[in-house]
Amino acid sequence: EIVLTQSPGTLSLSPGERATLSCRASQSVSSGYLAWYQQKPGQAPRLLIYGASSRAAGIPDRFSGSGSGTDFTLTISRLEPEDFAVYYCQQYGRSPPWTFGQGTKVEIK
Amino acid sequence: QVQLVESGGGVVQPGRSLRLSCVASGFTFTSYAMHWVRQTPGKGLEWVAIMSFDGSTEYYADSVKGRFTVSRDNSKNTLYLQMNSLRPEDTAFYYCARAAGCSSANCRAWFDPWGQGTLVTVSS
Numbered sequence: 001e002i003v004l005t006q007s008p009g010t011l012s013l014s015p016g017e018r019a020t021l022s023c024r025a026s027q028s029v030s031s032g033y034l035a036w037y038q039q040k041p042g043q044a045p046r047l048l049i050y051g052a053s054s055r056a057a058g059i060p061d062r063f064s065g066s067g068s069g070t071d072f073t074l075t076i077s078r079l080e081p082e083d084f085a086v087y088y089c090q091q092y093g094r095s096p097p098w099t100f101g102q103g104t105k106v107e108i109k
Numbered sequence: 110q111v112q113l114v115e116s117g118g119g120v121v122q123p124g125r126s127l128r129l130s131c132v133a134s135g136f137t138f139t140s141y142a143m144h145w146v147r148q149t150p151g152k153g154l155e156w157v158a159i160m161s162f163d164g165s166t167e168y169y170a171d172s173v174k175g176r177f178t179v180s181r182d183n184s185k186n187t188l189y190l191q192m193n194s195l196r197p198e199d200t201a202f203y204y205c206a207r208a209a210g211c212s213s214a215n216c217r218a219w220f221d222p223w224g225q226g227t228l229v230t231v232s233s
Contacts, residue, residue, distance in 0.1 A: 031217075033217050035219035035220070037220075043225070044204055044222075044223035044224060044225050044226055045154070045204075045220075045223050046222075046223070047209075047219060047220070047221040047222070050209070050219040050221075056221065088153070088154055090154075090219065090220070092217050092218060092219055093217055095156075095217070096156070096159065096168040096169075096170075097156050097168075097170055097171075098144070098156040098159075098220075099156065100153060100154040100155070100156070101153075102153045103153055103154075
């Protein structure tokens, strides 16, 4: 099973700042089979990025994903008020099981 | 629009059973594999089970294997999760999610969309 470790646990930033979230895998995630999700309180997770760097439909271009192998990054170029949420990475390259990181909370500083 | 709606959650005593449902609309249900995922404050997101488009293949997380059974009724566009021998550690929000662009239980695909979830509480 591939274990995903996200860092930091919490990121305190102001609107307009850049957010950089990390996801590290315990084994190589083949072919960049990694996704990122956003979750707001009381809501289900929403797909942001798949294939490590492809934005899902309707996702603003301030969200970008990068990385390969065991190290992946989600970047939010300029935080908007609606971007403060919890972000999860997920690998789907070696499954079952499909596994998720423990999440990074982006909070308003 | 594409929508998944779960139901069937509630409060149940340890050792008892519960069946969750997930009704799909806005897409061709019979073309997609479907997942169940659960979320607890302590353990975050945990994949639970997957069923292929035709119900022929299913996989389970080790934590639920032998206790939970996933099924689907394609005539009703509905996915089910039968949960038996429930334990307090099964307490969670349960979500169904579509395997994006994928009909097999073995394909490599992200989850999109997700339903709004249904809460299961296992407590005496």
